[in-house]
Amino acid sequence: MTSAPGSPGDVLTLISAGFATTRSDLARLTGLARSTIAQRVDALIERGLVEETESGESTGGRPPRQLRLHTEQHAFAGVDLGATHCRIALMDMSGDVLASCEDPLLIGDGPEPVLAHVDGRLDRLLAEAGRPRSALRAIGMGVPGPVEYATGRPNNPPIMPGWNDYPIPEYFADAAVLVDNDVNVMALGEQRNAFADTQHLLFVKVGTGIGCGIVAEGRLHRGAQGSAGDIGHIRVNGHDAAGCRCGNSACLEAVAGGAAVARRLTELGIAAETGADVVALVQAGNTQALRLVREAGRLIGEVLASLVNFFNPEVIVIGGALSRVHEHLLAGIRETVYRRSLPLATHHLSIVPSRMGINAAALGAGMLAIEHYLSPDNVNRIVNA
Secondary structure (H helix, E strand, O other), X not given: OOOOOOOHHHHHHHHHOOOOOOXXXXXXXXXXXXXXXXHHHHHHHHOOOEEEEOOOOOOOOOOOOEEEEOHHHOEEEEXXXXXXXXXXXXXXXXXXXXXXXEEEOOHHHOHHHHHHHXXXXXXXXXXXXXXXXXXXXXXXXXXXXXXXXXXXXXXXOOOXXXXXXXXXXXXXXXXXXXXXXXXXXXXXXXXXXXOOOOOOEEEEEEOOOEEEEEEXXXXXXXXXXXXXXXXXXXXXXOOOOOEOOOOOEOEHHHHHOHHHHHHHHXXXXXXXOOHHHHHHHHHOOOHHHHHHHHHHHHHHHHHHXXXXXXXXXXXXXXXXXXXXXXXXXXXXXXXXXXXXXXXXXXXXXXXXXXXXXXXXXXXXXXXXXHHHHOOHHHHHHHHHO
């Protein structure tokens, strides 16, 4: 450790990260007096954040008392709202899933009906896990559109009519609520659960649209207004006739997104309306669909090659609807990225399909909630309240 953390929040960070499991560990890592460590630990125990058990191995004399997160009194929810689905993971403080569900749900029904459904589902999941509503400390939520992260308000989301500037956190009065773009929470879920040792990661969601979640030095990078990673609207040369929903033309998602590939198949006389239809055609062995998916991968690879040179990630994870035919999509992406990026930037680069699959967003949203609650500033507020 290069610093000497001293607040209760800093002490809890050392315990939750596994750096310290005893009071002696804390004293050694922080340089604080044992009496000060005792005050910090006792305050955390009193607030129900930490528990101490006699489970350590003795090296002579009394066995050391072990410190760990007190997971039983707390619950956190990760909510993944898509255009046509709702997935919720109820988690304890350590990130273990206590209960989960998935329901069909139309985001276009508007905020009140959708959030009422989420609220009711949370009650049922808490009951299933044997925890009262009062145990729910924080809710993380991913939505399919741009979000002002500081306020939790969607910002002109194209597939979320009626949601613009809606104060989602205010709907849930009994818990802190963190709202983010779905691809950001997917990136967090993937990095925390599958690539914990990876500090620089890009998560690319290829569905109807195309977006990118950015993890830099182990933390989500959102940009000044929360719009970082919107690679779907980067211009692709040679496709001026492809109009995009944003009003511009030749945007990446307008030529390589699931809807764009489906439209091109329809023009060839092959019925397809969505990215799911494209996946079904590829899985059925349709050669035109396979060709267009690989071509879409090459176009996505052109944009990613520039990002690789600029950001130098260790891993690029491909998720979203089209990732279900990842062997063809990734072939096109890899072909272009490795050809057009600098050798130094690709020397240790891995381009892989999502390991978390459809659970990435709910798990990432849950981790967003847990990490907010356990952040040093929030823990200090709890202890000092």
